[in-house]
Amino acid sequence: xxxxxxxxxxxxxxxxxxxxxxxxxxxxxxxxxxxxxxxxxxxxxxxxxxxxxxxxxxxxxxxxxxxxxxxxxxxxxxxxxxxxxxxxxxxxxxxxxxxxxxxxxxxxxxxxxxxxxxxxxxxxxxxxxxxxxxxxxxxxxxxxxxxxxxxxxxxxxxxxxxxxxxxxxxxxxxxxxxxxxxxxxxxxxxxxxxxxxxxxxxxxxxxxxxxxxxxxxxxxxxxxxxxxxxxxxxxxxxxxxxxxxxxxxxxxxxxxxxxx
Amino acid sequence: xxxxxxxxxxxxxxxxxxxxxxxxxxxxxxxxxxxxxxxxxxxxxxxxxxxxxxxxxxxxxxxxxxxxxxxxxxxxxxxxxxxxxxxxxxxxxxxxxxxxxxxxxxxxxxxxxxxxxxxxxxxxxxxxxxxxxxxxxxxxxxxxxxxxxxxxxxxxxxxxxxxxxxxxxxxxxxxxxxxxxxxxxxxxxxxxxxxxxxxxxxxxxxxxxxxxxxxxxxxxxxxxxxxxxxxxxxxxxxxxxxxxxxxxxxxxxxxxxxxxxxxxxxxxxxxxxxxxxxxxxxxxxxxxxxxxxxxxxxxxxxxxxxxxxxxxxxxxxxxxxxxxxxxxxxxxxxxxxxxxxxxxxxxxxxxxxxxxxxxxxxxxxxxxxxxxxxxxxxxxxxxxxxxxxxxxxxxxxxxxxxxxxxxxxxxxxxxxxxxxxxxxxxxxxxxxxxxxxxxxxxxxxxxxxxxxxxxxxxxxxxxxxxxxxxxxxxxxxxxxxxxxxxxxxxxxxxxxxxxxxxxxxxxxxxxxxxxxxxxxxxxxxxxxxxxxxxxxxxxxxxxxxxxxxxxxxxxxxxxxxxxxxxxxxxxxxxxxxxxxxxxxxxxxxxxxxxxxxxxxxxxxxxxxxxxxxxxxxxxxxxxxxxxxxxxxxxxxxxxxxxxxxxxxxxxxxxxxxxxxxxxxxxxxxxxxxxxxxxxxxxxxxxxxxxxxxxxxxxxxxxxxxxxxxxxxxxxxxx
Numbered sequence: 021x022x023x024x025x026x027x028x029x030x031x032x033x034x035x036x037x038x039x040x041x042x043x044x045x046x047x048x049x050x051x052x053x054x055x056x057x058x059x060x061x062x063x064x065x066x067x068x069x070x071x072x073x074x075x076x077x078x079x080x081x082x083x084x085x086x087x088x089x090x091x092x093x094x095x096x097x098x099x100x101x102x103x104x105x106x107x108x109x110x111x112x113x114x115x116x117x118x119x120x121x122x123x124x125x126x127x128x129x130x131x132x133x134x135x136x137x138x139x140x141x142x143x144x145x146x147x148x149x150x151x152x153x154x155x156x157x158x159x160x161x162x163x164x165x166x167x168x169x170x171x172x173x174x175x176x177x178x179x180x181x182x183x184x185x186x187x188x189x190x191x192x193x194x195x196x197x198x199x200x201x202x203x204x205x206x207x208x209x210x211x212x213x214x215x216x217x218x219x220x221x222x223x224x225x226x227x228x229x230x231x232x233x234x235x236x237x238x239x240x241x242x243x244x245x246x247x248x249x250x251x252x253x254x255x256x257x258x259x260x261x262x263x264x265x266x267x268x269x270x271x272x273x274x275x276x277x278x279x280x
Numbered sequence: 281x282x283x284x285x286x287x288x289x290x291x292x293x294x295x296x297x298x299x300x301x302x303x304x305x306x307x308x309x310x311x312x313x314x315x316x317x318x319x320x321x322x323x324x325x326x327x328x329x330x331x332x333x334x335x336x337x338x339x340x341x342x343x344x345x346x347x348x349x350x351x352x353x354x355x356x357x358x359x360x361x362x363x364x365x366x367x368x369x370x371x372x373x374x375x376x377x378x379x380x381x382x383x384x385x386x387x388x389x390x391x392x393x394x395x396x397x398x399x400x401x402x403x404x405x406x407x408x409x410x411x412x413x414x415x416x417x418x419x420x421x422x423x424x425x426x427x428x429x430x431x432x433x434x435x436x437x438x439x440x441x442x443x444x445x446x447x448x449x450x451x452x453x454x455x456x457x458x459x460x461x462x463x464x465x466x467x468x469x470x471x472x473x474x475x476x477x478x479x480x481x482x483x484x485x486x487x488x489x490x491x492x493x494x495x496x497x498x499x500x501x502x503x504x505x506x507x508x509x510x511x512x513x514x515x516x517x518x519x520x521x522x523x524x525x526x527x528x529x530x531x532x533x534x535x536x537x538x539x540x541x542x543x544x545x546x547x548x549x550x551x552x553x554x555x556x557x558x559x560x561x562x563x564x565x566x567x568x569x570x571x572x573x574x575x576x577x578x579x580x581x582x583x584x585x586x587x588x589x590x591x592x593x594x595x596x597x598x599x600x601x602x603x604x605x606x607x608x609x610x611x612x613x614x615x616x617x618x619x620x621x622x623x624x625x626x627x628x629x630x631x632x633x634x635x636x637x638x639x640x641x642x643x644x645x646x647x648x649x650x651x652x653x654x655x656x657x658x659x660x661x662x663x664x665x666x667x668x669x670x671x672x673x674x675x676x677x678x679x680x681x682x683x684x685x686x687x688x689x690x691x692x693x694x695x696x697x698x699x700x701x702x703x704x705x706x707x708x709x710x711x712x713x714x715x716x717x718x719x720x721x722x723x724x725x726x727x728x729x730x731x732x733x734x735x736x737x738x739x740x741x742x743x744x745x746x747x748x749x750x751x752x753x754x755x756x757x758x759x760x761x762x763x764x765x766x767x768x769x770x771x772x773x774x775x776x777x778x779x780x781x782x783x784x785x786x787x788x789x790x791x792x793x794x795x796x797x798x799x800x801x802x803x804x805x806x807x808x809x810x811x812x813x814x815x816x817x818x819x820x821x822x823x824x825x826x827x828x829x830x831x832x833x834x835x836x837x838x839x840x841x842x843x844x845x846x847x848x849x850x851x852x853x854x855x856x857x858x859x860x861x862x863x864x865x866x867x868x869x870x871x872x873x874x875x876x877x878x879x880x881x882x883x884x885x886x887x888x889x890x891x892x893x894x895x896x897x898x899x900x901x902x903x904x905x906x907x908x909x910x911x912x913x914x915x916x917x918x919x920x921x922x923x924x925x926x927x928x929x930x931x932x933x934x935x936x937x938x939x940x941x942x943x944x945x946x947x948x949x950x951x952x953x954x955x956x957x958x959x960x961x962x963x964x965x966x967x968x969x970x971x972x973x974x975x976x977x978x979x980x981x982x983x984x985x986x987x988x989x990x991x992x993x994x995x996x997x998x
Contacts (some may be wrong), residue, residue, distance in 0.1 A: 062621070098761065100387060102387065103387070107386070109325070109326070111385075111386070114325060115319070116316070116319065116320075116322075117315070117316020117325035118316070118454070119320075119454070119504070121321065121322075121454050121455075121456075121537065121919075122537045122918060122919040123536065123537060124537070124919075124920075126919035127454070128918050129454060143409075156316070157316030158315075158316055158317075159316065160315065161315055162315055162317065163311035163312045163315050163317055164924045166311055166314065166315060167315075170311070170314040170315055171314075173310070173314040174306050174307070174310035174311055174314050175306055177306060177309060177310070177883050177884060177886075177887045178314075179307075179313050179314060179724075180505075180724030180725030180726075180887060180891055181319055181453075181454060181455070181502075181503060181504045181505040181723055181727070182309070182310075182312075182313030182314070182502065182504070183315075183320060183454035183455045183504030183505060184454050185313050185314055186313075186314075186315075186316035189314060189579070201596065207927070208926075208927050208928035210930070211926075211927045212926050212927065212928055214927075215454075215919060215926065216454075216894075216923055217452055217453060217454050217505050217507075217895070217924070218505060218724045218891045218895075219452075219890060219891030219892065219893065219894030219898075220887065220890070220891065220893045220894075220931045221447075221890075221894055221925075221927040221930050222890040222930070223887065223890070223929060225927065228702075240991065256646060261917075263329060265562075
């Protein structure tokens, strides 16, 4: 049920379709012939869909309603249960700041903040994260009015091709949210789940350390920014909690960052 | 000073007149990138776009026996199926494309690929080129000779013999190879490409598709890395266009990470047996080397051996070993990291045999480095100070107690980097804003920023009054971003175009300012008389002389005046800590001192050097493409197993650019590649210095370090 009491037609979290199973990526990858083995698994799944345990409703494999709460707005989508959060963001909502690079929870280019933690959007099923506030790079600054952290990335040239940059910015944001005055070691640890190929780590270290003292008080700006967004609608008007409250509450939950 | 400068011949401004050139300026597209708003090819989704996925061959060498795409064709959402290789085709490497499918969603395309029925006749393959003796085919190259190497080696006071091994590493661009193809008319194609050769790829599309090149438009606003792997349209580019044609809709085809790592580019492997001879004072006298390596089915590059040091008596022979691996691609400074690692390792081993400080051996032989001798001498002195080399260096083998051993290593390198052919069109608008159009690309190197800086500085306008328009093949043609040739090419072409535009403005403004055009200058948003700056007009006033019509002018490289030259030198030093119990190598500090002529943007230039150090550290410590001899498949085609350096792995990094007199007057020279050459050699030498023995294989993984220690101790690790 949605919080406003209206019937919530979105499926429960944790449906039947595990992405790893259907796509067969992890298993097949280890054997070095992703295409073939994945094909066999998918074919088998199609012919003999696994039976649902008693009392559990099966959703999919076709598109089902999914409601996501992204950057303080609610989005109602129709997604196959196997759709990852990353693909939903990029392909359905054109929120393309989160990049698809490894697509299996290693490189960090798709990092978003979920439940107050940095997570890999490629390793979350969209259907599984319906109840959770999701923050993407688009929730921070815009090019003409950057968030202090992004401004520090620009100033210290903590980016070259820029493809990994949004993921690093979000990982750094999560780090600074939890560790407002990080040491260099904290920065290394906080950004250790992300890779950069151009070699911008020197600038990143400076950027994150420089941004740390400037991080306070940006939350209000975030919300003001979001009101201008054309897409989606305000979560407040939709019965969901405002972001700050959700963030505080979620801090209590223990969720480990997914390192793949 | 020599002759007075001829104002009609384009030159770079004197140091005192440079307002922006040489300053530390943040890259102009930084805000778009850091805010996630920069749209790369992978991010675009034109109206009605379909998604493509490909069936890739799982065998290193095979013939297609049968192929049935019927079931795939009938799958939901499928709009086009294109057979890339037909029945009977012989496939030469694993993960080669066989069939491509375009569907309404990516998941549907992937499902359809899985429904394709294909049978292969598996053929024998060869993928293990490191053992030359076992290769079924070897293509020996010509022997390169100078003097009498064998006699000199026999007569040498000290000589060493060593073997050094360097497997291939991947480009592994963060944005995979790929494109979106959209037929705007039956024979007109627009392609958004992740490419480092916007101009070149447009004509490759035309050739592959049999349409006029004038009908192809290639767009690459943002490119997520290239490193030498993205010059070609590639077969998948043509395939994508064919799918779009069949489907009658735009199609996006991006490689997945497995394919990206397996087939979309790697650096050829290189292995060598080397003998070096010297006098007791360290003077190099003799060199004999035999090297081999693989670049896939075709030829591999020949690493320059000996590297940098033109030892008077030398001979070298390289053999290419064909393998059933995807073709290598130009990997940042092609052949040079190999040449540097192989050569500098041998020379470092020679220094150890001489019981000499390798810095002294390098200094002793600078005369045979040619024109970069003076540069090296200055840089070595600076690097010595930045690293504290003289104070901290010890003879090979750290005698300190405890398992963690410290060591220092060094290497030097050179590169060409002359600006490539490039055209530029500059337009100055009536509102005193200006734009430069070049069909170049910014793959993270800062090209967009460099063009804007040169344009603004030349016109005396602020940076925010100019635009660099790049990444579109409809702009004036320019070269691909390779060989560190881009910055010299685009900055020279922009300078000439801007000066030509300025010439038109000066001609119109001169009478009003009661001066000759040659007496004018454009500074601080004004056109003014050099000798009497109070006689000035604003840019808007000057442009009003043209009515409402903008001023446009073209410029090219090469062209009049010497704005770009060639031949840089660089020195790098590494400080490592090696745990001899675990074999783990940690980078403590690296120093890079680099020359690249006149620097346009100090910040992005330094970033190229930092990036090279980091990429070099990554290749030295972790990177290696591992191919299974049984199946012929790349085993580590994902980020978990193709290891790269993370932010905590790179230690302290110190970069010093050589600027000022002696450097600036050489013009603009590229820097993307030269600093990529030395890191591996410097780190490998530092490890040898720390642990007392040479680890002959890179990357310097714990296992290889322990193996080398064990071999030295006369026992094998089980």
